[in-house]
Amino acid sequence: MGDRVRRTGSPGNAAIAAVTVCALCAGAVLLRDGRGDAPPQPSAAQAHSELDAHGPARSSAPALPPSPPDRVRIPAIGVDAPLTGLGLTPAGSLDVPPADRPDLAGWYEAGTTPGERGTAIVAGHVDNADGPAVFYSLGALRxxxxxxxxxxxxxxxxxxxxxxxxxxxxxFPDAKVYGAAARPELRVITCGAGYSPTTGYRGNVVVYAHLTGTR
Structure with a gap:
């Protein structure tokens, strides 16, 4: 991922400075070096719609008490990764997992924990100098x-x-991505939105999800 994540909205998220997610794309060299294909990007059909806003998918499971997350799994794209806590950089932007740990994702530990009422944030690299990283296929999620x-x-x-x-x-829509939520919600973020050989990935892929079950 190449820029830093910016957050506004909920009490925990409001601490993050308005700086786009760039550190997540810092190791993005696949396209520049011609050693791999571009990661998948979401189609227009996967964006929010009015039907989604009023359909059955808006129902939510009851919120859970706060508890730190240990692991994230996204079966549809083969993700099964440990989570590390992320803080803020001196500039006030969200820090990112180490670039040399492509298997590792992170969560903003000063904010909402996943499953708790509010907006929880998970972020991870799309690739690094050696190849695809944990969220390389995030744009293919449906x-x-x-x-x-x-x-x-x-x-x-x-x-x-x-x-x-x-x-x-x-x-980048800060309030939409990081804003407070009345129910338990999750955002998963990586780099995407096109690629420039001189500046790297142009933006970010963001997954919006809400709590529908517990076990």
Whole structure:
């Protein structure tokens, strides 16, 4: 991922400065070096729609008490990754997992925990100098897919994907992505939205999901 994540909205998220997600794309060299294909990007059909806003997918499971997450699984794209806590950089942007750990994703530990009421944030690299990383296929995720988060208290928070969208860094919708939510919601973020050989990925892929079950 190449830029840094920016957050506004809920009390925990409001601490993140308005700086686009760029550090997540810092290791993006596949296209530049001609050693791989571009990661998949979401189609217009996976974006939010008026039908989604009023359909049955808007129902939500009861919120869980706070508990740190240990692992994230997205079966549809083969993700099964440990989670590490992320803080803020000196500039106030969200830090990112180490670029040399392509298998690792992170969550913003000063904000909402996944399954708790509010907006929880998970972020990870799309690739690094050696090839694809944990969220390389995130743009291929489709509405209705399942995201599971193992929590430290032994519960598993099960989320259903509402939308998958890509944004240019200049048009990143901070309030929509990071804003407060009345129900348990999850955002999963990586780099995407096209690629420039000189500046890297142009923006971000964002998955929107909400809690639909617990086990």
């Amino acid at each position: 509405k209705g897919s399942t995201i599971e988060v193992d929590r430290h208290d032994g519960t598993v928070a099960v989320f259903t994907v509402d939308a998958v969208e890509a944004y240019d860094a200049r048009d």
